Amino acid sequence: MAGTALVTAGWYECRVSLSVQSALASLPMPREWTWRVVVRPRRRTLGIEIQEDGDVLFAVPPDADPRAVAEAVRSRLPRLADEVERRRRGGGEPVKELVGGASFAYLGRRHRLKVVPDEPGRRVRLHQGWLELPDSGSPPQGARLIAEWYAARGTRWVATRTAPLAERTGVTPGEVTVRDLGERWGACRPDGSIALHWALMQLPPDLVDLVLVHELTHLKVSAHGAAFRHRMRRVLGDLETLERRFAEAEADLWRGAV
Known part of the structure; x- marks a missing residue:
């Protein structure tokens, strides 16, 4: 099997982790990938983290629906493959997907991205530990707003x-x-x-x-x-x-x- 699940504390979290692992194993992920699943009690959405060596970590909430997680990962596989390859080569410019749960650092501290409705006067901000991004519907526009912040x-x-x-x-x-x-x-x-x-x-x-x-x-x-x-x-x-x-x-x- 391409990857292994990280068993976290608690029987229920272990069951969720294994269920998600099984659903992801059905996807056409490259055989050379090393990936794992971890359940994080405070998460509300899927998080995908690519380590420096190209290993992939799928972080899911305790109530994750394995099929929904698999479909979300399937839709991101092309971009994910590009980033894994870049990390393994040790070069190229890092690419981020502006989705909820993506990790952004500010002065060495990491914050999760929260995409919020775009309303008049709303701007990118740090709020209660989250980096909030008004949803412009355009990734380049979102990236520009974060850069300006x-x-x-x-x-x-x-x-x-x-x-x-x-x-x-x-x-x-x-x-x-x-x-x-x-x-x-x-x-x-x-x-x-x-x-x-x-x-x-x-x-x-x-x-x-x-x-x-x-x-x-x-x-x-x-x-x-x-x-x-x-x-x-x-x-x-x-x-x-x-x-x-x-x-x-x-x-x-x-x-x-x-």
């Missing part, structure tokens, strides 16, 4: 973060904003303004600080030589550790692909 909220957060780091770096920056920078994570201009990519706001604060200090340091030193790293290390004593963690995390940063 990251940018707006990130700009406010970075504003409070910049002053102490700038003081320790020995510079006085101009405006600091969070926006879409394409393939770049950070940028600085001769007038002292700095920009960070909105996707960075998915990272823990200390990794955002790493990119921010990098750009602040460029206001003093343009090249990436010994003097540049010496200045960065004066602000971030664990520079090498932060750089290693960032290198491990950046491939998984979502940049709006749906």
Whole structure:
């Protein structure tokens, strides 16, 4: 069989897990996939998580209907296959499906997506632990709204973060904003303004600080030589550790692909 179910606490949850596993086993999933089913008491809808190594986790609520879960997975198989292949290759841009239960990180903490009715004045927001997205009916439009939320909220957060780091770096920056920078994570201009990519706001604060200090340091030193790293290390004593963690995390940063 292609996958195995994760048996969770409780006889009933175990039965649900096995029932869903049996329903999924009837789908035309590639034989090389490794997948498992887990019952999560607080879930209300199906969640699909693709691990870094390409393994697939199907998270279901305790009252899951196995046939309904199987049909939902069947409809997503083409997109799912693309993402599993990307993860196994270790490259490509992460893709998200904007459905209820999808996982989105903000400053290192993960939040589940809740698609809510689109009403006048309603915007993307964090509410009671959920990231709420007004249902526009268009995945690209939904992705744009979430990116704008990251940018707006990130700009406010970075504003409070910049002053102490700038003081320790020995510079006085101009405006600091969070926006879409394409393939770049950070940028600085001769007038002292700095920009960070909105996707960075998915990272823990200390990794955002790493990119921010990098750009602040460029206001003093343009090249990436010994003097540049010496200045960065004066602000971030664990520079090498932060750089290693960032290198491990950046491939998984979502940049709006749906």
